[in-house]
Amino acid sequence: MPGQQNIVRFLSITFQSFFNLTHLIPSPFLLTAIKSISYSTLIRVGILWGIGSGAYEKGKFGDAWGCHSPQYITIMHDTLIQKLTGSQDDTRSIFAPFDALSLLIGDKNARTFCQQNLGISARPPLHNQS
Amino acid sequence: MRVLEIAFSEFFLDTKQLITEGVRQDIDIYISNPPLDHNSNDTHQRAKDHENNLKRWLKLDKPLSYGHKDKNKTFETLLQAIVTHKEDIIHGLPNMMTNAMTPSAFVSSLLAMSRPHFPAAPSAPVLSNGSFLPSLKLAHSKLIQLDDTKDDNTFVSTMFLRAVKYLDISFIPFHLPRTHSRGAPNKKPVYNSWAYLGLQDTNTTNPLPLPSNTPSLSQAAASLALSNILAHDSNAAWSIHPLRLADISSFVNKATLPADYATPSPSTTPYVNETFHWVKQAYDPRKPLHHLALLVSLIIACLRPNLFLPIDPQIRSLFISADTKDKVRDVYHSLPWVNKKKDKKGISDETLLVSMFTTFIIALYEPTSPLRIHMQSSSRGGLGDAWTAKYSTLSFYHIPVFF
Numbered sequence: 001m002p003g004q005q006n007i008v009r010f011l012s013i014t015f016q017s018f019f020n021l022t023h024l025i026p027s028p029f030l031l032t033a034i035k036s037i038s039y040s041t042l043i044r045v046g047i048l049w050g051i052g053s054g055a056y057e058k059g060k061f062g063d064a065w066g067c068h069s070p071q072y073i074t075i076m077h078d079t080l081i082q083k084l085t086g087s088q089d090d091t092r093s094i095f096a097p098f099d100a101l102s103l104l105i106g107d108k109n110a111r112t113f114c115q116q117n118l119g120i121s122a123r124p125p126l127h128n129q130s
Numbered sequence: 131m132r133v134l135e136i137a138f139s140e141f142f143l144d145t146k147q148l149i150t151e152g153v154r155q156d157i158d159i160y161i162s163n164p165p166l167d168h169n170s171n172d173t174h175q176r177a178k179d180h181e182n183n184l185k186r187w188l189k190l191d192k193p194l195s196y197g198h199k200d201k202n203k204t205f206e207t208l209l210q211a212i213v214t215h216k217e218d219i220i221h222g223l224p225n226m227m228t229n230a231m232t233p234s235a236f237v238s239s240l241l242a243m244s245r246p247h248f249p250a251a252p253s254a255p256v257l258s259n260g261s262f263l264p265s266l267k268l269a270h271s272k273l274i275q276l277d278d279t280k281d282d283n284t285f286v287s288t289m290f291l292r293a294v295k296y297l298d299i300s301f302i303p304f305h306l307p308r309t310h311s312r313g314a315p316n317k318k319p320v321y322n323s324w325a326y327l328g329l330q331d332t333n334t335t336n337p338l339p340l341p342s343n344t345p346s347l348s349q350a351a352a353s354l355a356l357s358n359i360l361a362h363d364s365n366a367a368w369s370i371h372p373l374r375l376a377d378i379s380s381f382v383n384k385a386t387l388p389a390d391y392a393t394p395s396p397s398t399t400p401y402v403n404e405t406f407h408w409v410k411q412a413y414d415p416r417k418p419l420h421h422l423a424l425l426v427s428l429i430i431a432c433l434r435p436n437l438f439l440p441i442d443p444q445i446r447s448l449f450i451s452a453d454t455k456d457k458v459r460d461v462y463h464s465l466p467w468v469n470k471k472k473d474k475k476g477i478s479d480e481t482l483l484v485s486m487f488t489t490f491i492i493a494l495y496e497p498t499s500p501l502r503i504h505m506q507s508s509s510r511g512g513l514g515d516a517w518t519a520k521y522s523t524l525s526f527y528h529i530p531v532f533f
Contacts (some may be wrong), residue, residue, distance in 0.1 A: 008329075036437035037521040038414045039494075039513075044462040047426050047491055049455040052417055056439075056449040062251035062510055067495050070419070077159045097375045104429055106463030111435060115469070120375050 039065050045104040046076065080101060095123040134293035137262065137269040144260035145303055145319075146188055152321025153184050153211050160214055160360035174478055176216075194296035198356060199367055199389070205301075206352040207360070212322060219351035222359050229304050231324030233365060236302065236327050237290040241283060244270040254303040254319035294327070299361075301326040328363030330385045330416065364415075373480040375432040378425065385415050387488075392453070392481040399516030405499040408487045412496065419495050427487035432482040436467040486521060 040057065043050040043065055050056075054064020068076070081102040086093030099121040102110035107125075114122040157177045164173035167443065186194060187207045197204030205223075212220045221227070242250040244266040252258040256266070277285040304325040305316040360366050361380035368381060370388045381388075388409065396403050415421045430437065439445060445465065452458045493501035505511055513521075 025294060037483075039429070039488050040210065040439070040490060041437065042487075042494075043458065045426055045430060047422065048494070050458045051451060051455060052458075053446055053449040055458045056446055060228075061505060061513075064401070073422060073495075076420045076424075077422040081382060084382055086379070093379070096379055100378070101375065101429060101432075104426065104432075106459075109463060109467055112174065113436075118375055118432065123432060 016073075095122060097123050131289065131293065131296070133269045133272050134289060135297070138297050138299070140260070140265045140294055141255070141262040142193055144257050144262045145255065147260075148257065148303055148319060148322045149208070149212070149256045150184065150188065153180060156212075156214055156322075157181060163356065164213075180211055180214075185209050186209055188331075196300050196356060196360060196363075196366055198360060202358055204355050206349070209352045209355055210349075216351065220354055222355040223301065224322045225304065226306060226324040226326050227255075227362070228361065230321070230329045230362070231325060231327055231492045232329045233291055234287070234325045235329075236299075237287055237294060237373040240266060240269065240290060241287060246271055246274070251317070252323075253317035254305040254323075257319060258286070259317040282373055284287075299327065300363060326359060326363055328365055328383075329360070330364045365472060370421055370428070370484050373448045373484075375429065375440060378428050378432075381428065381486050382425070387413055388481075388484075390481045392479065392485045392488060394482060394520065397520050399514070401500045401504040401514070402516050402520050405493045405517075406485075406489050408500050409496075410485075412499075413488075413492070418490055422480045423488045423491035423495075424484070425486045426491065430487055431483040432484060434468055434480065435469045438468055439465055440468050441470075490521060 035127065038048070039048055039059070039061075042048040043055050047068070048065055049068055050059065050065040052064055054060060059065045062124075080100060080103060083086055083103050084096055086096035086099070098110055098114060101113065101120070102123075105113075111122045114120055147176065157180050160180075161173060161177050185362070187204065190197070190202055190204055190207075193204060193208070195202075195204050197206070209219055209223055212223060213358075239250075240256070243252055243256055243263070246267075249267070251265055256263055272284045273289055302325055303319040303321060304323045305318055306320055306323050307313045357380065358367070362383060364385035365385045367386070367389050367391045368384055371390055383527075389412070394406060413420055413424075415424075439449070448461050448465075449458065452461050490501075493499040496502065501513070504514055506515075508514060
């Protein structure tokens with residue numbers, strides 16, 4: 001029947017439209033997110049400093065955590081560029097992304113990420129770590 | 131601006147004429163003297179490819195843009211039209227990697243050639259007998275008339291720079307390399323020597339490694355050549371997405387924030403929104419802190435969703451005895467990066483993570499940022515609840531759902 005077909009088509013379109021628009025509707029079930037942009041994350045990667053338990057949480061700016069000196073930042077910047085571009089590396093930059101990551105989060109964590117499909121190769125360890 | 135648009139359209143016409151003559155001459159020589167290892171079919175096919183690429187390039191409105199942000203593939207098409215031997219395509223346009231200048235230097239040379247009094251002799255990319263030079267002179271004099279200040283070249287120079295950016299002029303035909311032989315130095319633009327406008331006003335970074343000599347198919351080689359020149363060109367538009375750690379080295383020379391630098395949804399508290407816009411406006415890649423902030427943010431974003439510390443009540447106790455900055459870093463380096471909870475997702479959009487981390491770092495370091503001003507005026511000297519709610523804690527967030 002043409003009338004029934006129209007109703008079915010209408011319901012079908014309405015149903016599809018609802019799901020196509022769900023990304024615009026705030027819903028605590030669909031849209032819950034936790035953000036990681038905290039000062040402790042920035043201490044972890046070395047761009048801020050921290051001291052004591054305040055470096056982990058509830059620290060006061062200037063006492064438990066804070067900004068590095070401009071000299072420190074310049075050295076960190078130059079070192080990161082050097083690592084990223086592999087400019088002082090004799091391995092044709094194969095390990096440049098690993099070296100840059102390692103500078104920020106430490107050798108151990110960088111190696112862990114390399115095993116998690118990050119698409120980069122870890123530099124072979126200098127010593128046998130048995 | 132219209133007067134400059136007209137002038138530069140003449141520049142494009144002159145350039146197209148120069149390239150057409152050069153490429154067709156090259157095709158004739160190629161057919162009459164084919165490489166020894168090529169048969170007749172190969173030679174004619176290659177000549178046909180050159181001609182097809184040339185015709186495709188001639189149709190483009192912005193023939194000196196990279197075209198990597200649209201479907202035109204401008205640079206790759208031109209490259210395939212100009213470079214005779216397939217194995218040379220990977221090196222990009224001839225001499226381009228050795229001839230680099232800032233857009234300001236390019237504009238200065240155009241202004242010197244077109245000024246009303248004592249103009250400099252025409253030199254690459256301007257042809258002495260082309261139609262660009264007279265229209266350039268006319269545009270220059272019209273802009274001088276429009277300039278109310280009359281005191282220096284700032285207005286005219288700014289308008290030229292805007293036109294260069296608007297018309298997306300990223301590379302130009304250049305003269306042949308200068309030799310140490312006698313006679314006047316080469317100044318005339320040629321079809322087989324190029325320069326790119328990719329330098330920042332001051333050199334702040336190390337050059338990237340040169341392309342490898344791995345043999346490749348011509349299209350793949352052209353794409354690689356484009357990637358190489360884009361990595362060197364500080365002023366070319368670039369995007370974060372899709373972000374891969376292995377690609378970050380190609381962003382090192384960028385002088386601008388990425389085109390897809392995302393804006394977080396607005397907060398109800400003004401200083402949170404103002405901080406984001408303040409940082410976006412203040413961003414200066416020549417400042418080590420700003421450049422470092424962007425690079426660190428790009429690297430952190432690659433680690434998503436594992437951006438958190440494990441949930442363990444013992445962790446706090448590890449920090450109590452960490453009474454120096456180095457000890458704190460050692461503790462952090464000993465702890466794994468994990469996803470917070472399996473039933474909740476962190477921010478998965480890398481563009482938003484990069485913009486929020488960059489904002490946070492620069493705002494903390496710059497004493498005049500709205501965030502630091504807020505911290506100074508707050509009784510506890512903290513970031514404020516609105517900031518913490520926006521950047522660090524559990525909140526509603528727009529995660530696209532597609533069906």
